[in-house]
Structures are given as C-alpha cells and as structure tokens.
Amino acid sequence: MADPSLDPGTGDDTSGVRIDRGSTTGMPRWVKVFSIVALAVVLLFVILLLTGGGHGPDRHRTEGSHEAGAPADAEQAVRTVEVTTLDAMIFEPTSISISTGETVTSEVTNAGQAVGEFTLGNAAMQQEHAEAMGHMPAGMAHDMPNSITLQPGETKELTWRFGDAATLEYACHQPDHYQAGMRGEITIA
Numbered sequence: 001m002a003d004p005s006l007d008p009g010t011g012d013d014t015s016g017v018r019i020d021r022g023s024t025t026g027m028p029r030w031v032k033v034f035s036i037v038a039l040a041v042v043l044l045f046v047i048l049l050l051t052g053g054g055h056g057p058d059r060h061r062t063e064g065s066h067e068a069g070a071p072a073d074a075e076q077a078v079r080t081v082e083v084t085t086l087d088a089m090i091f092e093p094t095s096i097s098i099s100t101g102e103t104v105t106s107e108v109t110n111a112g113q114a115v116g117e118f119t120l121g122n123a124a125m126q127q128e129h130a131e132a133m134g135h136m137p138a139g140m141a142h143d144m145p146n147s148i149t150l151q152p153g154e155t156k157e158l159t160w161r162f163g164d165a166a167t168l169e170y171a172c173h174q175p176d177h178y179q180a181g182m183r184g185e186i187t188i189a
C-alpha cells in the first residue's frame with residue numbers, strides 16, 4: 001500500500017518535476033540562448049566601441065598627419081626653431097620656413113603670464129584642436145601629438161617631421177586667442 005501509493009506519488013512528483021524541468025529547460029533554453037547571444041552581442045559591441053574609440057582618433061590623426069607631416073622623436077630633428085608665446089596673443093616669430101621632409105624641433109617658451117599653447121598643423125587639424133578645446137575649461141591642457149600647452153615661463157619642445165610642400169599653421173587655442181590672431185604660418189618648400 002505504502003509502496004504503490006508512494007510510487008505513484010513519487011511518479012507524480014517526478015513527472016511533475018519532469019514537466020517542470022521540461023518547461024523550465026524548454027523556456028529558459030530559449031531565454032538562455034537569447035540572453036547569451038544578446039550578452040555576446042553587447043560585449044562585442046562594447047569591445048568594438050572601446051577598440052574603435054582608441055583607433056578612431058589615431059586613424060584621424062594619421063590621415064591629418066599624412067599631408068601635414070607627423071610627430072617625430074627629438075633625436076631625429078635636424079634643427080631647432082625657437083618660438084615664444086606672448087600675452088599680446090602673438091607668436092614670435094610670426095612665420096617659419098621649413099624644407100620638405102625636414103624634421104624640426106620647435107622649442108616653445110611662454111614669455112607671458114597667461115597659459116600659452118602651440119598647436120601645429122593644417123587648417124583641419126587646427127579646427128579639430130579648437131573643437132576639442134571648446135569642450136574644456138580655460139587653461140586646461142589637451143594632449144595631442146601636435147600640440148603643447150605652456151604655463152607662464154615654461155619651455156617645451158615639439159618635434160615634427162614635415163612632409164610635402166604645404167602651408168601649415170602654429171596656433172594657440174586658448175579661449176579666443178586663435179580668433180584674436182594668435183597664429184603663425186609655416187611654409188614648407
């Protein structure tokens with residue numbers, strides 16, 4: 001009595017469990033598969049975003065550098081050009097001449113009381129830097145391979161390998177300085 005009653009009971013329980021298992025395994029399998037796929041897609045997307053975020057600006061810089069030259073090691077420089085930033089929102093000198101393919105170190109000194117900046121590049125690179133600066137508080141440094149920020153009295157160097165004949169600029173993108181004319185011309189010929 002006990003055995004048969006137990007057996008069906010157990011059988012019911014087992015079948016109940018089986019049904020539960022069947023339903024839990026069946027439904028969650030879909031859910032699990034979808035969850036895993038969704039998670040994988042999200043992870044892949046995040047990885048792509050992170051990788052893309054790292055590569056995007058680099059690729060952009062490389063494109064810009066291709067026509068405008070590229071950063072170089074200081075040891076590769078064949079000469080040094082001294083540039084001074086002044087509070088009058090001007091550079092001294094106001095223009096530099098460079099030979100095509102020449103690697104030059106710009107030794108920039110901030111002779112003023114305001115934060116100075118020396119950003120090298122073509123119009124597109126200047127625009128790019130100006131936009132980046134626009135998202136930052138005044139006086140903040142923005143690290144880019146074509147730009148140095150100088151505190152009052154500070155001297156820093158930027159070595160650049162210039163490319164083909166072109167006209168580039170060096171400019172200061174501290175708020176309103178570029179608009180005020182704080183820029184110089186680099187003639188590569």
Ligand SMILES: [Cu+2]
Pocket residue numbers: 085089115116117172173174177178182
């Ligand atoms: Cu300036």
